[in-house]
Amino acid sequence: MRVARRLVPAGLAVLALWPAAALAHAVLVKSVPAQRAALVESPPRVELWFNERLEPAYSKALVTNEAGTQVDLRDVAVSPEDSRRLAVSLPPLAPGRYTVSFRVLSVDGHVIESKLTFTVKDRR
Amino acid sequence: MAIRYTDRVYALGLAARWLHLASSVLLVGAAAMIVIAGRSDRATALHWERRVLASAWGWALAALASGLVVIGAQTALFEGRAGAAFEPRAIERVLLETQAGHVWLVRAGFLAILAAFLSLRVSVERRADWRAARGEAVLLGVAALLPLAAAGHAAAVEPDTARAIASDGLHVLAAGIWVGGLLPLALLLKTAATEAGADARPYAVLAARRFSRAALVMIVLLAATGTVLAIIHVGSVAGLVGTSYGRLLLSKLALLALALAFAALNRSVLLGRLGGDGPTVGRPAMRRLSSFVVVEAILALAILIIVAAMNVTPPARHEPPVWPFTIRLSFAALEGRADEATRALIGSQIAVVGLVALITGLAMRAWRLPLAAVALAALGAGVGLALPPLTIDAYPTTYLRPSVPYQAGAIAAGAVLYQTNCAGCHGPRGAGDGPDGRGLPRPPADLRAPHTAQHTAGDLFWWISHGIPESGMPGFVSRLGEEQCWELINYLRALSAGYAARGMGPTIERDRRWLVAPDFTFSVGPTPPHALKDYRGRNVLVVLYALPGARARMSQLAQREGTLAMLGVEVIAVPINADPDAIRRLGPDPRVMFPVVTEGAETIVAAYRLFAVAPHVELLVDRQGYVRAITRGTGEATDIDALVAQIQQLNAEKIAAEAAPEEHVH
Numbered sequence: 044m045r046v047a048r049r050l051v052p053a054g055l056a057v058l059a060l061w062p063a064a065a066l067a068h069a070v071l072v073k074s075v076p077a078q079r080a081a082l083v084e085s086p087p088r089v090e091l092w093f094n095e096r097l098e099p100a101y102s103k104a105l106v107t108n109e110a111g112t113q114v115d116l117r118d119v120a121v122s123p124e125d126s127r128r129l130a131v132s133l134p135p136l137a138p139g140r141y142t143v144s145f146r147v148l149s150v151d152g153h154v155i156e157s158k159l160t161f162t163v164k165d166r167r
Numbered sequence: 168m169a170i171r172y173t174d175r176v177y178a179l180g181l182a183a184r185w186l187h188l189a190s191s192v193l194l195v196g197a198a199a200m201i202v203i204a205g206r207s208d209r210a211t212a213l214h215w216e217r218r219v220l221a222s223a224w225g226w227a228l229a230a231l232a233s234g235l236v237v238i239g240a241q242t243a244l245f246e247g248r249a250g251a252a253f254e255p256r257a258i259e260r261v262l263l264e265t266q267a268g269h270v271w272l273v274r275a276g277f278l279a280i281l282a283a284f285l286s287l288r289v290s291v292e293r294r295a296d297w298r299a300a301r302g303e304a305v306l307l308g309v310a311a312l313l314p315l316a317a318a319g320h321a322a323a324v325e326p327d328t329a330r331a332i333a334s335d336g337l338h339v340l341a342a343g344i345w346v347g348g349l350l351p352l353a354l355l356l357k358t359a360a361t362e363a364g365a366d367a368r369p370y371a372v373l374a375a376r377r378f379s380r381a382a383l384v385m386i387v388l389l390a391a392t393g394t395v396l397a398i399i400h401v402g403s404v405a406g407l408v409g410t411s412y413g414r415l416l417l418s419k420l421a422l423l424a425l426a427l428a429f430a431a432l433n434r435s436v437l438l439g440r441l442g443g444d445g446p447t448v449g450r451p452a453m454r455r456l457s458s459f460v461v462v463e464a465i466l467a468l469a470i471l472i473i474v475a476a477m478n479v480t481p482p483a484r485h486e487p488p489v490w491p492f493t494i495r496l497s498f499a500a501l502e503g504r505a506d507e508a509t510r511a512l513i514g515s516q517i518a519v520v521g522l523v524a525l526i527t528g529l530a531m532r533a534w535r536l537p538l539a540a541v542a543l544a545a546l547g548a549g550v551g552l553a554l555p556p557l558t559i560d561a562y563p564t565t566y567l568r569p570s571v572p573y574q575a576g577a578i579a580a581g582a583v584l585y586q587t588n589c590a591g592c593h594g595p596r597g598a599g600d601g602p603d604g605r606g607l608p609r610p611p612a613d614l615r616a617p618h619t620a621q622h623t624a625g626d627l628f629w630w631i632s633h634g635i636p637e638s639g640m641p642g643f644v645s646r647l648g649e650e651q652c653w654e655l656i657n658y659l660r661a662l663s664a665g666y667a668a669r670g671m672g673p674t675i676e677r678d679r680r681w682l683v684a685p686d687f688t689f690s691v692g693p694t695p696p697h698a699l700k701d702y703r704g705r706n707v708l709v710v711l712y713a714l715p716g717a718r719a720r721m722s723q724l725a726q727r728e729g730t731l732a733m734l735g736v737e738v739i740a741v742p743i744n745a746d747p748d749a750i751r752r753l754g755p756d757p758r759v760m761f762p763v764v765t766e767g768a769e770t771i772v773a774a775y776r777l778f779a780v781a782p783h784v785e786l787l788v789d790r791q792g793y794v795r796a797i798t799r800g801t802g803e804a805t806d807i808d809a810l811v812a813q814i815q816q817l818n819a820e821k822i823a824a825e826a827a828p829e830e831h832v833h
Contacts, residue, residue: 095323100264150266151323
């Protein structure tokens with residue numbers, strides 16, 4: 044009981060940094076494919092550029108299809124040359140709508156979480 | 168109730184950060200204060216020194232303990248689960264794999280060494296030993312404090328990361344020496360003011376004078392580095408008054424002003440009264456100074472609460488500002504209104520005279536009051552005269568930055584939205600001549616007109632999302648999302664820019680850059696996508712063509728590609744009918760070496776058609792991303808030397824500092 048009583052305030056203190064996550068503003072500078080792009084060719088990868096350097100250990104992105112299944116090659120990584128760039132490779136994608144969800148941590152300790160979509164069109 | 172609960176939880180986390188910051192700062196200040204006061208062999212002074220050292224030891228332990236809570240909280244945040252705060256593995260990962268973790272380890276290391284060092288009993292009989300021991304305590308404290316800068320907002324600033332971190336480091340250091348020295352000083356003064364502490368009185372006076380001098384230097388340093396940091400993290404008036412970070416900064420400055428007022432009082436009035444060496448002289452002043460210094464310290468510690476809150480708040484520069492006033496000042500309001508401009512000019516001159524008189528008045532002894540009164544009156548009258556013509560309506564979103572950049576894709580999307588939502592009133596071409604616009608309280612605005620120059624993108628955002636009730640313009644906030652509003656705004660910008668570009672012909676006007684070329688991305692066959700922006704530093708000829716009409720011109724361009732490349736020109740050919748087979752259709756001879764857009768052509772055409780409509784259009788974009796010349800034709804071969812002459816003239820221009828803005832800015 045004693046331990047619990049001490050842990051509770053500590054836990055509350057920990058929770059306290061929650062609002063920082065909610066407050067942080069998405070600052071995705073650019074993406075390839077761009078938000079809501081309609082592509083004829085399946086893109087080889089998704090690349091995201093942010094305005095701040097990222098922490099590789101806590102920066103992730105995944106690509107899902109309309110059914111919500113993860114379709115990327117699960118090799119998401121922050122670029123070693125430019126730590127503001129996050130990339131994940133893709134297999135050839137079937138026509139359809141895809142969602143890129145990302146959660147990244149910038150070096151100043153802010154978490155950015157957001158999504159974007161793109162479409163692969165039917166070939167004419 | 169739920170909100171209350173969150174507030175309380177937030178306050179607890181803030182408390183941990185604050186305790187950590189405050190103890191780290193007090194630690195440095197305590198160690199530094201001993202060095203500033205210097206060595207003494209009076210019994211009371213020695214006793215004071217021991218107490219201050221003991222307090223420094225206590226601060227070091229407090230900093231270590233609160234540091235544990237802070238890193239636990241950070242782990243929970245990074246992992247995205249509260250439970251992670253109690254998992255050693257998760258904490259280990261944060262410590263070893265993030266910059267914040269590395270900084271924490273370094274700082275904790277220094278704190279631990281310092282705590283151990285302070286608990287040692289080192290002999291300080293010899294002056295050199297004393298200096299070494301006390302100096303080392305200061306250095307370790309500083310070493311534990313400075314890296315904080317590398318884990319805060321400054322670490323993410325780009326470019327000039329080093330400058331930001333250095334400013335932040337100096338800022339906390341100066342704060343440490345000033346704020347941290349206050350409590351030990353108050354203690355010394357209080358002790359020396361007692362009967363028993365009389366032996367330390369001269370020492371206390373000396374210490375107070377020295378500290379006062381050091382604190383003055385620190386405050387100047389704080390102001391200088393603080394200004395640099397405010398420019399880096401806030402950067403605008405809108406950011407200052409319109410974001411949580413900015414408002415925290417404002418409250419910090421208000422508290423600081425109060426603390427500085429106390430400091431000034433202490434320095435100018437009480438410090439002077441401490442002098443004299445008799446047992447009774449200066450004692451009441453000493454006691455009063457002691458309690459005033461405590462007030463100063465409390466204010467400074469309150470400032471640190473705000474600093475802790477700022478640490479977990481995203482900097483204003485990254486936040487959308489909410490403008491709290493219904494008006495703003497703008498010189499654009501004077502355009503074309505000569506009498507108003509004159510009024511503003513006269514008013515500002517009167518105000519300047521008033522200001523100069525005020526400064527002179529304050530500097531003079533005689534006539535001070537009457538002069539100041541006249542000066543104030545002039546200042547007030549001048550401002551009252553100058554400001555009204557300069558004020559224009561403002562909205563909460565006035566300084567909002569577009570979240571969608573000025574790109575062909577957004578413009579094309581905006582054009583589609585415009586036709587379905589706005590054309591009814593504003594007309595299919597934006598001329599304000601739509602059928603639904605008749606009978607409204609005011610005629611729909613002609614959206615091609617350059618009047619938008621007076622308005623920020625955020626103003627347009629407000630009108631489109633909330634409407635203009637008094638004139639019958641409906642709001643679209645419920646029908647369109649934020650992003651779609653920005654797409655519309657990008658379209659409106661291109662529309663009015665295109666209207667103004669009617670007069671732009673095939674010859675460039677020297678050094679006149681105003682028509683921003685909207686960026687676009689395109690693919691050529693299976694190669695990775697390129698953006699127009701990637702060509703900054705080279706000239707680009709964007710060719711909107713259609714076969715068979717333009718076959719002659721395209722062959723000519725293909726033949727002369729080498730000449731153009733030598734002049735630093737890239738050609739990007741965009742088929743107007745968006746043909747995925749465009750490359751093949753151009754044929755093998757002459758061989759086409761420049762990119763022919765096979766993907767993304769529709770959007771490029773949709774956007775650039777706003778600038779020129781003709782069967783064949785060539786837009787010459789300069790090295791900074793501005794359209795400088797537009798050729799409208801039918802696609803027959805023309806004299807390529809005329810083009811070469813234009814390009815040579817472009818190349819002869821000096822590149823101005825500013826590249827074309829990517830966003831919709833006015």
